Amino acid sequence: MESNEEALAAAERAAVAPWIEQPATPWWYIPSFGLLMGAVVLILGERASMSSAWFALSAIAVVFLIGAWLGAVTAHQGVVPRLRSAPPEFVPVVRGYFVGYVLLLAMVVIVYLAADSRVAAVLAAVGTWIGLVVYEKRYTIAADAVRRRLT
Amino acid sequence: MTLDALDPVIHAPKRLATMAVLANSTSASFGFLREHLGISDSDLSKQMTTLEKAGYIKASKTRGPGGTTTYQITKEGAAAYRRHLAALRAIVGTGE
Numbered sequence: 001m002e003s004n005e006e007a008l009a010a011a012e013r014a015a016v017a018p019w020i021e022q023p024a025t026p027w028w029y030i031p032s033f034g035l036l037m038g039a040v041v042l043i044l045g046e047r048a049s050m051s052s053a054w055f056a057l058s059a060i061a062v063v064f065l066i067g068a069w070l071g072a073v074t075a076h077q078g079v080v081p082r083l084r085s086a087p088p089e090f091v092p093v094v095r096g097y098f099v100g101y102v103l104l105l106a107m108v109v110i111v112y113l114a115a116d117s118r119v120a121a122v123l124a125a126v127g128t129w130i131g132l133v134v135y136e137k138r139y140t141i142a143a144d145a146v147r148r149r150l151t
Numbered sequence: 152m153t154l155d156a157l158d159p160v161i162h163a164p165k166r167l168a169t170m171a172v173l174a175n176s177t178s179a180s181f182g183f184l185r186e187h188l189g190i191s192d193s194d195l196s197k198q199m200t201t202l203e204k205a206g207y208i209k210a211s212k213t214r215g216p217g218g219t220t221t222y223q224i225t226k227e228g229a230a231a232y233r234r235h236l237a238a239l240r241a242i243v244g245t246g247e
Contacts, residue, residue, distance in 0.1 A: 004243050007164060008239050008243050010164060010171075011239070014187065015174070016175070017172050018172060018176035075213075078180040080179075
């Protein structure tokens with residue numbers, strides 16, 4: 001029978017498990033999401049030159065693919081951590097993720113207005129790819145810091 | 152704060168750890184919980200049934216080959232877990 005102290009310590013370890021015990025993301029995680037983001041920008045940017053039917057078909061296809069992507073990632077990871085209960089080591093990582101996405105979105109809009117939708121789509125794909133690589137590296141460092149704190 | 156404040160359904164170590172995982176995630180799969188707890192399928196099923204019967208968690212299953220079972224904490228479960236954790240902290244002397 002474990003003591004109340006041990007029970008509390010076990011609960012604290014379990015509370016961070018959704019953040020630090022996930023398996024490594026699959027190899028297709030980053031490139032596929034980059035391509036999907038590029039596709040979204042391309043479809044939205046080219047809507048004026050597409051027929052209504054073709055635009056609707058493309059939009060439905062990309063929404064379906066994003067849904068399938070989310071389902072596949074969730075099934076692979078086995079857990080979806082709750083953002084509100086992020087351990088302190090993860091707070092700057094999560095904040096950086098959202099700030100990075102807002103900055104990328106702003107750059108994509110500027111490039112779309114200044115150049116064209118194809119260049120903006122490439123930027124969205126490559127920017128998402130690079131952003132997720134950086135995020136994954138920072139995530140790994142934060143997870144290691146949490147593990148060190150709990151040992 | 153006395154031991155009476157502890158929830159007997161949650162106080163069992165495996166169920167306490169399960170509730171801690173579910174309180175800090177929007178969903179967790181059977182496989183993830185089994186790996187975290189390091190227990191057998193049948194043992195985990197037993198623990199999950201107890202929590203489900205208490206109304207603290209709900210399960211959803213995907214159909215077809217490779218179908219998985221995922222769990223979410225209910226509002227009642229989240230409230231019970233918070234109460235239990237507060238009682239535990241008060242007993243141990245780390246309450247806020």
